[in-house]
Amino acid sequence: MNFSPYLFFRGQCKEALEFYAKIFDGEIIAMMTYDDGPMASDMPPEQLEKVMHAQLNIGEQVFMASDDCQQYQQPQGFRITIGVDTPDEAECIYKALSEGGEVTMPMEETFWAQRFAMFTDRFGIPWMVNCDKPEQ
Numbered sequence: 001m002n003f004s005p006y007l008f009f010r011g012q013c014k015e016a017l018e019f020y021a022k023i024f025d026g027e028i029i030a031m032m033t034y035d036d037g038p039m040a041s042d043m044p045p046e047q048l049e050k051v052m053h054a055q056l057n058i059g060e061q062v063f064m065a066s067d068d069c070q071q072y073q074q075p076q077g078f079r080i081t082i083g084v085d086t087p088d089e090a091e092c093i094y095k096a097l098s099e100g101g102e103v104t105m106p107m108e109e110t111f112w113a114q115r116f117a118m119f120t121d122r123f124g125i126p127w128m129v130n131c132d133k134p135e136q
Helices: 013-024 087-098
Strands: 006-009 027-033 051-058 061-067 080-083 102-108 113-120 126-132
Touching: 006 013, 013 027, 013 051, 013 061, 013 087, 087 102, 087 113, 087 126
Parallel strands: 006 061, 080 126
Antiparallel strands: 027 051, 051 061, 102 113, 113 126
């Protein structure tokens, strides 16, 4: 069994997945627009070039996503958590992902982590970056 987040965007899905692929050295393996779908003739013209479905593979992790221009709601009640091995990796990911977003808790040391941060990226997706303290 595996779990994969399905992310919804307000028209910036392609840009967001390209951004994530660059940061995480991932690969977009599918990207279909509404124009590619069977209901293209029923769609508003401004939505035809938006993403109906996409898949981004990052190592063994899978993210799926689409643009939900008509019923979009800001994500809430969860955060995508990234666990990393080194403080440098945590700092690098935090800097890249949080740029242009809203920082809830800046990158810092906590009682459980060498580095930890919480933020929402510029596409509205909430994240946490965590680098645990080494076990004693």
